[in-house]
Amino acid sequence: xxxxxxxxxxxMALLWIAAISxxxxxxxxxxxxxxxxxxxxSPAFIFTWPHGVNAEGGIWPTIVSTLYVTALAxxxxxxxxxxxxxxxxxxxxxxxxxxxxRFAADSLASVxxxxxxxxxxxxxxxxxxxxxxxxxxxxxxxxxxxxxxMRTTEEAIRAVPKYIRWGSYGxxxxxxxxxxxxxxxxxxxRIITGIILATGRAVGETAVVIYTMGQAVNLPVTPLDxxxxxxxxxxxLAMEGINLPAAYGTALLLMVMILAFNLAARYxxxxxxxxxx
Amino acid sequence: xxxxxxxxxxxxxxxxxxxxxxxxYYGDFHALTGIxxxxxxxxxxxxxxxxxxxxxxxxxxxxxxxDLIPDTRVEGKLxxxxxDIYGEGVDPVDLRRRVGMIFQQPNPFPMSIYDNVAYxxxxxxxxxxxxxxxxxxxxxERANLWKEVKDILGRGGLELSGGQQQRLCIARVLAVQPExxxxxxxxxxxxxxxxxxxxxxxxxxxxxxxxxxxxxxxQQAARVSEYTAFFxxxxxxxxxxxVEYGRTAELxxxxxxxxxxxxxxxxxx
Numbered sequence: 001x002x003x004x005x006x007x008x009x010x011x012m013a014l015l016w017i018a019a020i021s022x023x024x025x026x027x028x029x030x031x032x033x034x035x036x037x038x039x040x041x042s043p044a045f046i047f048t049w050p051h052g053v054n055a056e057g058g059i060w061p062t063i064v065s066t067l068y069v070t071a072l073a074x075x076x077x078x079x080x081x082x083x084x085x086x087x088x089x090x091x092x093x094x095x096x097x098x099x100x101x102r103f104a105a106d107s108l109a110s111v112x113x114x115x116x117x118x119x120x121x122x123x124x125x126x127x128x129x130x131x132x133x134x135x136x137x138x139x140x141x142x143x144x145x146x147x148x149x150m151r152t153t154e155e156a157i158r159a160v161p162k163y164i165r166w167g168s169y170g171x172x173x174x175x176x177x178x179x180x181x182x183x184x185x186x187x188x189x190r191i192i193t194g195i196i197l198a199t200g201r202a203v204g205e206t207a208v209v210i211y212t213m214g215q216a217v218n219l220p221v222t223p224l225d226x227x228x229x230x231x232x233x234x235x236x237l238a239m240e241g242i243n244l245p246a247a248y249g250t251a252l253l254l255m256v257m258i259l260a261f262n263l264a265a266r267y268x269x270x271x272x273x274x275x276x277x
Numbered sequence: 278x279x280x281x282x283x284x285x286x287x288x289x290x291x292x293x294x295x296x297x298x299x300x301x302y303y304g305d306f307h308a309l310t311g312i313x314x315x316x317x318x319x320x321x322x323x324x325x326x327x328x329x330x331x332x333x334x335x336x337x338x339x340x341x342x343x344d345l346i347p348d349t350r351v352e353g354k355l356x357x358x359x360x361d362i363y364g365e366g367v368d369p370v371d372l373r374r375r376v377g378m379i380f381q382q383p384n385p386f387p388m389s390i391y392d393n394v395a396y397x398x399x400x401x402x403x404x405x406x407x408x409x410x411x412x413x414x415x416x417x418e419r420a421n422l423w424k425e426v427k428d429i430l431g432r433g434g435l436e437l438s439g440g441q442q443q444r445l446c447i448a449r450v451l452a453v454q455p456e457x458x459x460x461x462x463x464x465x466x467x468x469x470x471x472x473x474x475x476x477x478x479x480x481x482x483x484x485x486x487x488x489x490x491x492x493x494x495x496q497q498a499a500r501v502s503e504y505t506a507f508f509x510x511x512x513x514x515x516x517x518x519x520v521e522y523g524r525t526a527e528l529x530x531x532x533x534x535x536x537x538x539x540x541x542x543x544x545x546x
Contacts, residue, residue, distance in 0.1 A: 167384040167446065169345060171397040171453050172374030181396070186387050 030255065037252030040245045046253070050217055055233075055243045059250055061219045065134070065227030066257075068220050069213060070202045072138035077145045078195060082184075084146075085153035090179055102151075109147035116143055117211035125212055132214030135223040140212045141205060145198035152194025156187035193265045200261035204254065206231035230254050293318035293457065293487040294339060299353035300516075301334060303346070308334050310516035312353070314506060321479055321488045323498035323525065326508035327540070331517035332491045335508065336459050339489065340376035341369040357457070374401065377450035381462040383442035385434030385449075390426050393434045393445055397453035412452050420448035421478050440471020447478065458482065460490040464497065476501050495541060499529050507537045 048058030084101075092098045120140025130136040160183050168178040184191075206229075214226035215236065228236075230250050237247040292315030301309035309331045316322050324332040337343045338351060341362065355362050362372055374397070385393050394413040395403075403409055413430070417423040422444040426437070434445055443463060450458065460479075464472040479488055479501050492498050498505050505525040510517035521528060521537040532538045 161384075163380055163382050163384040164386060166342065166345070166378075166380060167386065167449070168396070170340070170342065170373055170378035170380070171400060171450065172370050172372075173397075173400050174370050177400055181400070182386055 033248060033251050033255060036245070037248035037250075040249030041252060045246075045249055050233075050246075053242075055237060055246055059230065059233060059246070059253075061217050062228050062230045062233040062250070063253070065213065065218070065220055066203060066229040066231070066254075068227070069134050069137045069141065069209065069229060070199055072134055072223060073141040073145060073202050074195065074199055076138055077142040077149055077198070080142075081146050081149035082153050082191065085150045085157060086179060086184070088150075089154045089157040090175070090183070102154075105147040105150055108143065109151075111144075112207075113144060113205055114207035114211075116140055117208040119143075120208060121211040130224065132212065132216075132226040133224045134213065134220050134227060137209045137213035137229075138223070140208045141202045144205065144208060145202055148198040148201065149191075149194050152197070153187070153191045156190035156194070157183055159190065160186045189268050189271060193268045196261050196265040196268065200258045200265070203261065204231065204258050206235055210235070291318070292316060293357065294489075295354075295356045297354040297356075299335075299338065299351065299355060301331070301338060301343070301352075302350040303334075304348040306514075307516040309338075310518055312519045314519060314522045316487060316489060317504060318487045319483055319485070320503040321483050321490060321501050322504040322506065323502035324489065324491045324506050324508060325493070325495060325498050325540075326517075326520075327510075328493065329517075330508040330510045332506075332508045333461050334517075336461055336489060336491050337378075339457070339459055340373045340378055342373070342378060344369050374453050375455050376457040376459060377453065377455035379443070379446055379450060379458065379460040379463045382466050383439055383446055385437070385442050385445050387433065387435060389431050390434050390437070390445060391430040394448050394452050397449060401453065416448040416452040417445075419451050419482070420444045421474060421481075422448055438471070439467040440474060443467055443471065443475060444478065447475075451482075455486070457487045457489070460488065462491050462493060465493065472497075495529075499525060505529070507532075507534075507540060509536055509540070511536075 045058045046063065047060050049060055051057045088098055088101060092101075117140060120136060120143070124130045124136035124139050125132055130139075164182060164186060165178055168182045173181070209229045210232050213229060213232070215228050215232055216226050217233075218225060218227045220227040231254065234247050234250045234254065237243050237250070294316040296315070297313050299309060299312040300307070301312075312335060324336060326332050334343065338355060339357075339362075343349045343351070351363055357372075357376070361367070386396060388396075391413055394416050395409045398409060398412050403412070414423060414427075417426060422441060425441060426432075426445075434442065437445060443466075447458075447463075464475055467475075476497070479490070482488060490498075490501065502525045504523065505528045506522040507520045507528065508517050509520045521532060521534045523533075528537065529541055532541060
């Protein structure tokens with residue numbers, strides 16, 4: 001029998017190593033990208049166009065393409081996801097149908113993104129004739145975001161205490177009045193958190209957009225314009241060894257953007273917790 | 278039930294609310310049986326009894342709040358001003374405006390004090406600022422809260438103390454001009470000083486409203502009410518009955534039923 005104090009020390013050490021590795025991996029990844037990319041970041045890199053065969057210069061059109069498609073996807077997904085969540089949480093009779101819808105949403109969330117890209121290519125680019133465009137990519141991305149936003153919204157709605165709804169019903173409110181004036185406002189911070197998290201996911205998405213937005217370096221104006229998002233730019237630069245420093249610079253900017261989204265989500269959650277106390 | 282007639286209060290044409298042979302079910306569970314009583318206008322009626330005796334369930338029958346709980350069923354007659362509130366053509370949404378409810382847990386909405394009180398009037402279509410201002414002030418005054426909050430109407434209702442929150446909820450109900458106030462253990466989640474304030478408030482409000490209060494506190498029932506109804510579930514799984522109903526002074530000093538006597542002298546419950 002091992003001394004129990006020794007066993008304790010070993011367990012502690014293992015737990016500590018496991019915990020530290022997690023942080024270590026994160027630091028390594030971020031550190032590597034920062035180390036390689038920071039030297040390349042400059043106002044000119046952010047705000048000018050790439051030029052020449054080796055994509056020298058900046059990445060401005062790819063930043064615009066990424067923000068454009070993300071914003072468009074968010075606009076598409078938010079109303080649908082919220083209405084669906086309100087229906088599921090408030091109106092639908094809890095039972096077979098609702099658990100089926102919920103299971104479908106969860107499965108949709110786990111569809112590999114490359115499959116979603118292929119589907120977007122078939123349906124939006126070719127089937128509906130939107131071509132390689134912001135619209136096609138945003139629609140395909142919204143499929144990816146829909147389950148995330150819908151499920152977080154549903155959870156947020158369910159988390160609104162029953163006695164607050166009863167207060168509203170007790171004043172002679174109808175169900176819709178109660179949902180619109182009490183439940184949704186109370187759930188808003190958590191709903192926004194869900195939207196932000198889904199948006200962060202969309203910003204970093206590559207497989208879906210590569211099939212639906214195209215690769216042309218282009219500054220999109222209308223939703224039917226094509227473009228090249230940052231992720232695809234990064235993929236092309238790195239895969240073909242065209243311009244590794246620019247690839248690292250793009251990677252760094254991409255990470256900063258996603259980090260900003262996650263921090264925003266954390267901030268909303270914190271504020272929400274403080275307000276509901 | 279054998280008790281139905283003996284336990285019922287006098288059925289009187291002047292009763293604001295009269296209940297005849299009410300049965301209530303949660304799914305398969307028969308929760309209340311043979312409830313008959315008349316509730317007087319401009320008086321406080323207290324419902325007492327041990328936990329789980331169906332007094333809150335009965336209270337929620339009076340404004341059809343139980344409709345919100347799936348699988349519930351009501352039988353019998355429940356008349357307010359002579360009209361069966363479970364009858365055809367009665368909209369529970371309208372009914373709940375006339376029969377307001379205060380809950381055990383103060384439940385202000387997560388919005389400003391002003392918006393909390395204006396919530397009801399806005400629901401029913403009031404939009405003009407001057408009208409809303411007036412009704413918000415009047416309701417807060419009636420709830421004895423105006424002096425404390427008149428300078429902080431824009432602050433969140435949740436920032437108030439528990440007792441203030443409960444008075445805010447009362448103001449919120451008064452703002453829709455109900456005729457009946459149902460209070461479901463309104464003092465059990467707040468501090469003693471605030472309890473005093475709410476009891477005083479009930480004494481003032483009964484001049485204009487019919488008040489029904491559920492309380493687990495017999496002293497409180499004795500202090501605030503003119504009439505008391507004692508509910509009891511005699512065995513687990515059995516439907517609860519209205520054991521005795523009458524003037525509070527008589528019920529507490531000379532109960533007619535042995536079980537009432539046992540309860541008020543603290544032998545069970």
